Amino acid sequence: MSDWEDEYGEDEGAISEPSVVHKATSKATSNTNIRNEYFGGKRGGKVEREGPQWRNWRERDREVKSPVERPASNRALTLNLDNSLIGRVIGRGGATIRELEQSSGARIKINRGEHEGEVLIFGNSDVQQKANHLIKELIGTGRASEPRLHYGSKSSGSKSDSCWSESAPQASAVSPSTSIDWKAIRENRGKYEALKWKDLPPLKKNFYIESDSVAKRSTDEVRAWRKENNNIFVDDLKEEVKREIPNPVYTFEEAFACYPEIMENIIRVGFQKPTPIQSQAWPVILSGLDLIGIAQTGTGKTLSYLLPGFIHMDLQSVPRDKRGGPGMLVLTPTRELALQIETECNKYSYKGFKCICVYGGGDRRAQIKIVTSGVDIVIATPGRLNDLQMNELINLRSITYLVLDEADRMLDMGFEPQIMKIILDIRPDRQTVMTSATWPTGVRRLAKSYLKDPMMVYVGTLDLAAVDTVQQTVLVVQEEEKKAYIFDFIQNMEPEDKVLIFVGKKIVADDLSSDLCLRGIAVQSLHGDREQCDREEALQDFKDGRVRILVATDLASRGLDVHDISHVFNFDFPRNIEEYVHRVGRTGRAGRSGVSVTLVTREDWKLAGELIHILERAGQEVPEELVLMAERYDKHQKEKEMFPAQSRGGRAQRGARDRFRGGSHRRF
Template sequence: LCNTCCVSFITGRGGTKIKELEDSSGSRIKVTRGTYESEVKIFGSIDVQNKAKMLIDNLVTSSGQNCVRGKTLDIINPENNPKKPVINWASLRENRAKYESMKWAGLPPIEKNFYKESSRTASMSQEEVELWRKENNNITCDDLKEGEKRCIPNPVCNFEDAFEHYPDIMANIRKVGFQKPTPIQSQAWPIILQGIDLIGIAQTGTGKTLAYLMPGFIHLTSQPISKDERGGPGMLVLAPTRELALQVETECSKYAYKEIKSICIYGGGDRKGQIDVVTKGVDIVIATPGRLNDLQMNNFINLKSITYLANEADRMLDMGFEPQIMKILIDVRPDRQTVMTSATWPDSVRRLAKSYLKNPMIVYVGTLDLAAVNTVQQKVIVIPEAEKRAYMRTFIKSMKPKDKVIIFVGKKLTADDLASDFGIQGIPVQSLHGNREQCDREQALDDFKKGKVRILVATDLASRGLDVHDITHVFNFDFPRNIEEYVHRVGRTGRAGRTGEAVTLVTGNDWRFASELIDILQRASQV
């Protein structure tokens, strides 16, 4: 026991002294303060306790205070010192497979292979296949399975070759009026319909969404058990932004197949409404990772029923969603089929793909590392920071009546500032960034799509999921934070077979990107 007024000599400021005493002696020391007297308990072996007691006695003596009285310090016998439980990690690792099998026991089997190769596709010679791939944006394919490689399926050159056995899908395609599949669709469909995991790399606006949605519809409706018996959704699409998630849902609704129900779950939306729809039962969930993680952790959604997973990987990593994705995948059965799409293929995306796809095939449309945009004329203007606004005003004045432009900026404040400037000049404009309410963002996109405004000022948030086919120009007022982002921005124009123009302002602060930018321009033969 000791006077309470002397406890500070033993504990020190913020407990630093007691930590020193514990480190020096190897003991654990607990101080219980009272009104007049405090109790000091020392835990550990007898030798360790005696050493700690001696150190405390010396500390108190050197302070010149008569702190310790009566029974000096409580010595706790080792046998009375409760030990912390020790986790047997070796045992857990050894039994991991057993625990995993217990977790997934009782789930219904999955059917994955629904591909019936048409005679026309099967009759293509190797030379014809290679020529077709070269003429269709230089498609390259690879099997990432270790060991013996599988045969890469021939591409399907028209819709009938892929879906002739699915009349409902063919009817939807004819209704929309598509003439033929895009290159990524032609090569992806035979792979996915065989039940093989796929990584699809292609520039934005090339039909990647339908590349996984169409086979997903077939997968969902062809399982051994009916969707009513499944006990939850069968297909999950992960997207980094609400704009992209909403775009995927629009595509889903447009090609609705056999009364499949879908829902879009995203932060900023009506959480209670989303929970109500999910708990009543849906077939496809399109979600941003944050909100899905929220519903998952609160047991509002059953992910064990998911058998088909698609991930729009663009921006997932640089928006910091990897931890949420990993939490989501804990509850998705490991024998699922997985499709991952991206416009770029940097090391970070490769690492993510390796962690949750099993023996995938990969299809690249265009270049290997960055899908350089060949349908866009790219102009780079080197300019002082102070002259950027004047140049932009000149550019806007030179636009034709039917031109439509996105002006990309680096900060939300800049977006509001430029939009305000245009408003003062009487020029109709909308802005799109993360600080705007969801209803305002949707209104801004709707006005831009319908042509009510022909200028949209946006942050990079809008460079995902902005599905507007008639954008004629992209104007990079601020240079993006990395070269992948540049590719995504520029890909907002020149979509769906059209050509476009991108103007990028480069200041002295942006020189670190010069070599990568030159590389992109060289690949597009624009240097």
């Protein structure tokens, strides 16, 4: 049916906004004239819709169309897809669907339902088939839920009006909808789970052989050692009968004396003794228990789960070449952290285990080629791994050792839905390790959902606190003064200093790094809008010392392992106090000391109280202006509670707010 029929009813009145708007250009006018002449001719610029072609068209439509419903077009190629696949066709901000339209020349329309949606493809036969091919290539083929195709609509008992040949795919009968008995599904959940995983081979978890020296340690000795080593606390989260907590190991030999190849790696790297988190985590993980490890950044959490993971994979009953997929999966929030973990993993080569890093922004084809050729360890960001999983390019059923690294950051970045989908395809009796630098409510919920009777090891305190090896300086300034402060700071840097400058927005990172370059200062920038190769180059230049200044967004606040960063400069205050702690943790690593400088403006006053708490816990100096800022914010909050009507806005409220804050000349 033509666009003209969509725009006008039988009484020649407009029924809806036309689906295609023709711009008033000479080309569009010419095309319209041609169409008008075909459908009944043209009289003085007015379209005649009473010709024989129009009457035949309407009569044929009456045979096909329902008197109530008006299908968009009986020539549209329709793909029925799950909503998860619909989202992939649309893409972020509609970018993917626009790219598909440009590549194929088709017009694509999306109709979304509660669980399933339609992709309508308009155009000629060749264009539709090209768009269909591109969409199937995008979402992957060969899946059990492959899209169902049909062309337009077809009434029973009437001859098809489709212009397609008999060999073209035709409409399939729509099965009547049946209600789903959710209650029965929930009641039989255990039964369905057992059927899903019934063919899995047995899993071994306990590989810990406690040395005599560790077993002989008294309770008082262990308690004293934990207190001396950053106040380590261990808790059994099993709700029923509590288990005996393993004693910590003081040396590498006490943990890995029975695994000589692990010891060879440790000797080769040159470590002297385990960090506190490693000393207590290794006996727990090697015993086969799930673990939650809470410790500050730079305390050795990565090695605490990697070495036991090597042993776990090596000693399974099923040989590596018969597992059909990887044995260890490490989920991590950012590309930089994923690449860093891959580097650590390759540093401790063990039994020839093959490792791959899977992340968005990397070469997808190359990653798929390596994954399908066979790997033992997958280190991945949730988005890209979920992509490979949905296209059945990776087998997660073989995973027996799962790590959720920097869990709090993954939740902050909104990865929980992807994590949920990934974990549903991993065997439920796996061993799971979760690490985090903080212990917020979201991480507790994640731990309760995906870990089974875990033990918790946390170093220091569960309260948020910055590392005490960093001298923290806070300056209360005005927004327009910030660049002067950073230029003055850089001018006074020592030759051996290395500074990481944090900003709040990508555009600020580009702007600040450009200003520094114009002043003849060697600098690199790191943020999410840069190409992956540029990000890797910037990070490598900073690590190798080719540049001593790196301007970055919070992308670099987690997992950036550069030991010789002497200063952290917070040009913009972060959006929450947790990010402040992680930023500060980029310096003062591996036993070194560091300095952080933070600029605070009046817009940051809502976080002043929390910042004061962090500074006081670390024994740092608290500026008087910061205290006044926190007090004024508290008073402002109390005023809002007392006079809620004023919070709706208006001139009176603005005047009261200005008077309350002391006028616009105040610095905070």
